[in-house]
Amino acid sequence: MIGLLGIRTSIASAAQLAGVTLPDTRQVAGTHLVLNGIALRTYSALGIRIYVAGLYLERRSSSAEAILRSPEMKLLEIHFLRDVGQDAARNTWRRGFANNRQAPCRLGPQDIAHFIAEVPAVHRGDVSMFLFTRDGMTVTFDGRVLGTTDNLYFAQQVLRTFLGPVPPTPRVKRELLGGR
Numbered sequence: 001m002i003g004l005l006g007i008r009t010s011i012a013s014a015a016q017l018a019g020v021t022l023p024d025t026r027q028v029a030g031t032h033l034v035l036n037g038i039a040l041r042t043y044s045a046l047g048i049r050i051y052v053a054g055l056y057l058e059r060r061s062s063s064a065e066a067i068l069r070s071p072e073m074k075l076l077e078i079h080f081l082r083d084v085g086q087d088a089a090r091n092t093w094r095r096g097f098a099n100n101r102q103a104p105c106r107l108g109p110q111d112i113a114h115f116i117a118e119v120p121a122v123h124r125g126d127v128s129m130f131l132f133t134r135d136g137m138t139v140t141f142d143g144r145v146l147g148t149t150d151n152l153y154f155a156q157q158v159l160r161t162f163l164g165p166v167p168p169t170p171r172v173k174r175e176l177l178g179g180r
Helices: 062-070 086-100 108-116 152-163 171-175
Strands: 008-009 013-017 020-023 025-028 029-044 048-057 073-080 127-133 136-141 144-149
Touching: 013 029, 020 048, 025 048, 029 136, 029 171, 048 171, 062 152, 073 152, 086 108, 086 127, 086 152, 108 152, 127 152, 136 152, 152 171
Parallel strands: none
Antiparallel strands: 008 025, 013 020, 025 029, 029 048, 048 073, 073 127, 127 136, 136 144
16 A cells, blocks of 8 residues: 555554554655654543554664664654644644754744644544655645655754653653663
8 A cells, every 4th residue: 555655554564552553664765664663642640642653764773862863764653542622732842842952953933833833733533644854854644745844954853852852751752762
């Protein structure tokens, strides 16, 4: 099966978490990617399930910094398990950027504002994909392209919101890096 962005899927072998199944491998534009980790994002002491994310890399790595610095292709796939309003989703991204900026930060407030302006409300079952390449990043939401950028630094900062010093939760970072 080939989807948007030329992502080839085969579920011959797969990982499953919270009812979401992700294939162990993906083919993107002729590049073989392997599932590095699958993570469950929960919220509050009640453990409200928000999303399941999978991180695909050309070769597995448990080093966040090595992944962030690598020019190799990466795919972050997010399956939403519940509805999240547009304001809440946008505030989460704002916090993610603010908490994970690396000094000296070359990211202007207008770059973040433009990205956040495109963040939609999400609903249970929605799927978002972030494809990171040598040329930048492409973001899709439910099969449609939301945007692309050739700003490699900005693309790295987006991924840093998941793998940086202040990820959505320590569990998300640990699990995306292949830990349990």
